[in-house]
Amino acid sequence: MLFPAAVFLLIFLPATIAVYWTVPARMRIAVLLVASYAFYLSWNPVYGLLLAFSTVANYAIVRAIPDSPQPKRLLALGIVVNLGVLAFFKYAGFLSGAGADLLGWLGADTSGFDGLDILLPLAISFFTFEMISVLVDTYRRDVRVGGFLVFATYKAYFPKLVSGPITRYRELAPQLLRPAPLTFERFQSGLALFTLGLATKVALADNLAVPADRAFADPSAVSAHVMAVGLGAFGLQILFDFAAYTTMARGASRMLGLELPLNFRYPYGSASPSEFWRRWHITLSRWLRDYLYIPLGGNRKGRLLTYRNLIITMVLGGLWHGAGWQFAAWGALHGMFLALSHALRGRFADPSPVLRFCGALITLSAVYFAWIFFRADSIGAALDAIGTLAALPSESPRTLLLAPLAASALILASWAMPWLAARARELAARDIRLRPVAVGGITLACWLVAISLSRSSLAPFVYFEF
Amino acid sequence: MTGRALLTCFGYVALLALLAVGADRLIASRVFQSPGELVPAYRAFQEPSVSVKLHDLEQASGTFDTLVLGNSRTLFGVRPDIVDRVLADRGIAQRSFNLAMPTVDVRFWPRFMRDYYDRPAPKRLLLGVIPRDLDARNVQAVTQMNAFFASSGFDNRDRSAAWRGAEEWRSRIFTMHGRFNEVRRAGIGGLLRGDGLAPPQIRVSERGWGQFAPGVAPSKRELAEQARRLAVRSGSLRLAVGDEQIGALRQLDRWIRARGGCLTLFTVPVLYDREPWGTVEVRRAFERTMRAFVRANPRVGYLDLGPRTEDEYGLADFGDGDHLDPSGAGRLSRQLADALAEDPRC
Secondary structure, eight states: OOTTSHIIIIIIHHHHHHHHHHSOGGGHHHHHHHHHHHHHHTTOHHHHHHHHHHHHHHHHHHHHGGGOSOHHHHHHHHHHHHHHHHIIIIIHHHHHHHHHHHHHHTTOOOTTOOOOOOOOOTTHHHHHHHHHHHHHHHHTTSOOOOOHHHHHHHHHOHHHHTTOOOOOHHHHHHHHHSOOOOOHHHHHHHHHHHHHHHHIIIIIIHHHHHHHHHHHHSTTTSOHHHHHHHHHHHHHHHHHHHHHHHHHHHHHHHHTTOOOOOOOSOGGGOSSHHHHHHHSSHHHHHHHIIIIITTTTTTSSOHHHHHHHHHHHHHHHHHHHOSSHHHHHHHHHHHHHHHHHHHHGGGGSSOOHHHHHHHHHHHHHHHHHHHHHHHSSSHHHHHHHHHHHHTHHHHOHHHHHHHHHHHHHHHHHHHHHHHHHHHHHHHHHHOTTHHHHHHHHHHHHHHHHHHHTOOSSOOOOGGGGO | OHHHHHHHHHHHHHHHHHHHHHHHHHHHHHHBSSTTOOOOGGGOOSSHHHHHHHHHHHHOOSOOSEEEEOSHHHHHHOOHHHHHHHHHHTTOOOOEEEOOOTTOOTTHHHHHHHHTOOSOOOSEEEEEOOHHHHBTTOHHHHHHHHHHHTSHHHHTTTOOHHHHHHHHHHHHHOTTTTOHHHHHHHHHHHHHHTOOBOOOSEEEOGGGOEEEOTTTSOOHHHHHHHHHHHSSOOOSOOOOBOHHHHHHHHHHHHHHHHTTOEEEEEOOOOSOOOSGGGSHHHHHHHHHHHHHHHHHSTTSEEEOHHHHHGGGOOGGGEEETTEEOHHHHHHHHHHHHHHHHHOOOO
16 A cells, blocks of 8 residues: 555545544554554555564563563574564575575576565565664663553554654654644644655656656666666655655654654755765664664774774665665765765865855765666666766767756755745744645645646555665 | 544545645646546556556456457457347357457467456457568557556556555546646647647447547548558568467467367458558468468467458448448448357357
């Protein structure tokens, strides 16, 4: 059940909200749990068992950790269980294929073996990271997990289940127990966020997918111009697609009296790779920082080890996105960008606006270069795409000239948006009566945009595949 | 307190929905000449007539004994209601549906039957064939075929009833939903002038039979002139029979026989054929190839109605050079039914 599907918009979400606010307050969490499982089971009933098993196993471990004489062993067991399930479902095909390649390279006959083909359970990457965070936080005594109902609902909570944001237990559990009361202002704001996300998805992301798909279907067979346009479109598609999902998740949650964390803050205006990762998929970045980079040693053990830690963290972060060498390459590139950014940090402590703009231009170019690996079907396809783009100066000089202009416009728009949003908030605060009408107008406009600019197909969200 | 807030919130949603519906209807009346004529967006295929036809097929209850397959010549040429009526007069009760789709060739049908068609198998597949169907160079058909299997209608074929119901409901409430590809055709100038997008050129009638929309077909005078020039002509192009095409016919035969039915091929009369394959040489080569095919596959029936009956058809029976109009379709459907009644294979 995708958020833009009519069954979600016309039946599931209104029914859930209506029942949630109609039942007595103590039963609301149960409504959310039932709705969340219904949401997940609508995709594949069998894998609902996996979700339930993972919930029960993790709950048993997190409850045992605080009173255990050997909490570290329990933590290790919990991490192994979670990563084991993830490895089986997500990486078994990739690893078996890589193993077969290696054996073939060593001379063994692997011609009849194509690797294991296992259907990836929806949301497994997201709920695995959330479970590891709650295990580690429990071990560190940062949280103490309460009742099973709260834990199970935290894990399965439908707005964020499939594509995040990756929430911490302490962020969501207290809200599940005591959601903010239903008020018209909160509901109106939640609906506005939801429709804004919907309009972004169907009007922008889905339409940008067309040139991107065309370019990457066979990167060696398209012209440099088509490739350049496709890459430009993909960078925007993935931003709008993922940000739209998060915005809808936050809007739906707000209508249920819950607040989910922000996941994007105009990332294409970032002046350095470090800043980019503080503004892109924020909840993943902080997870990688807190549960991978810092435990690896972070920046505490000298410059070289810091760079190593950054690269390891980002390669694993890349592989989290998908089981393929192209994702590892994407992560490695970002690891190297971050290491470089770290090395140069001291020299540009307080950059002027011009220098900041130059930094943003370089960062955006680097991010876009890395997107080639993220979007391509394989390393070979990514290299084909780069080869095609290399012909741009001779094949399509106009596109080559337009690219920096488009990048500059994107950066300036990313800088202008927060400023415009702040002015709009000031204006709304000045005239309190204007607010409901303005929010209603924006919601209606987004609604109409979502209807009028939608294509006939219901394209899945890019991050559903992870 | 919560109860009142909940009512306010739902009242607000209802108000927004009403405004959205009003605006949607207003926009739709400007964009489309007949805004109410649509199939739900999730069933959109590569061509509006295909969307309508497959929508109708899905809505139809019961089973079909005969499925008529082929391209636009079959789509325009076979009227299932007449075929069934003639057979019923001869004591053969059957129900047929015209599934023919514009531009596709024989390679389309095995995959369509395997991956899309989910109703009980018919007793007979009746496949209309033309020379380009067998030619390995027919790239236009490949484009159509790929577009079909990449369409949202194909993607969404296995969705649940609740999912489909909700999508259909949304399309009825919001006319503009999912029609951006159509709107793009209108152009900004057209939208500002309020020209309105014309309805599709092919109107699908009962049980899949198609007709030209009013004003689309050429005049009879133009037809006569074209027929004089093109009806009997020579050319240097030779029919290049493709292995894939012959393989597709065999696959379709195996598919239907595995389900206890049979495959019957047939041809449709033309006034003239403007395509490169419309020359005397290619048509002869096509006839030879078809006869050789049915000799090698004796379980496959072949009703060569085209050349055998072409003399009986006049200008009045054609919508354009190679598509029959309703009267011609009626004539062909009666001839087809007569031939089927005498065919012992099914």
